[in-house]
Amino acid sequence: MNSEHRLSRRSFVLASVSMTATLAGCATTATSPRRVPVPEQVSRPIIPASEAELQARYAAVEDSGHLIPAVPYQKMDPKYYRQRVVDPTGEAPGTVVVDTPGRFLYVVEPGGTAIRYGVGIGRDGFAWQGEGIIHWRQSWPRWKPPADMIARQPHLARYSVENGGMDPGVKNPLGARALYIFQNGQDTLYRLHGSPEWDSIGKATSSGCVRLVNQDVIDLYARVPYHARIVVHQDALRAAPAV
Secondary structure, three states, X not given: OOHHHOOOHHHHHHHOOOOOOOOOOOEEEOOOOOOOOOOOOOOOOOOOOOHHHHHHHOOEEEEOOEEEOOOOHXXXXXXXXXXXXXXXXXXXXXXXXXXXXXXXXXEEOOOOEEEEEEOEEEOOOOOOOEEEEEEEEEEOOOEOOOHHXXXXXXXXXXXXXXXXXXXXXXXXXXXXXXXXXXXXXXXEEEEEEEEOOHHHOOOEEEOOOEEEEHHHHHXXXXXXXXXXXXXXXXXXXXXXXXX
């Protein structure tokens, strides 16, 4: 196997960001959407990220003219940091798996590993499960709340489909990226999307969708192609170890 395919975990992480921020207030500039390289073989053991890597991973970033604030990751549970883990899903490489009870999202890789993200999920009664495909992806999407949400929260009517939705931006509930899930050719209204609310990760607060911090959803967007298979579990999925 060529050495260029044998990416260490450290070089892989550094490749996922465009520039290391040397100060917490500094911003990096995101590159155009691209596929993130996936190693064909991963060295073991899989070690946690260093402090420098975490600072770079969750630094402020400018993306398509939008300045995304840094994530105060030190205030998050470390298990929700983006990281490579041993794959617990048993799914084929390229599959996206949502572990709703665990508050994790996995992108399965070749060789028995997966990239794991911490997520916030829907409140009880608004959660979807099953299998579908990522039929559509959008960078800096407009937010158009569905009619049933507007019925529960009438003040959202100004962002309805008829009114053109909410403009893209860091305050938009869909964040920097959105991936739209279809099942049997129909929109499930279930989304994987970014969020400025880093403190919602690990919690059940959203109306049915899976939210990631914006820095993580940008990374996810680069890994997941159109028509990728997605499986959403409401039953417990064994959490993967980080090392």
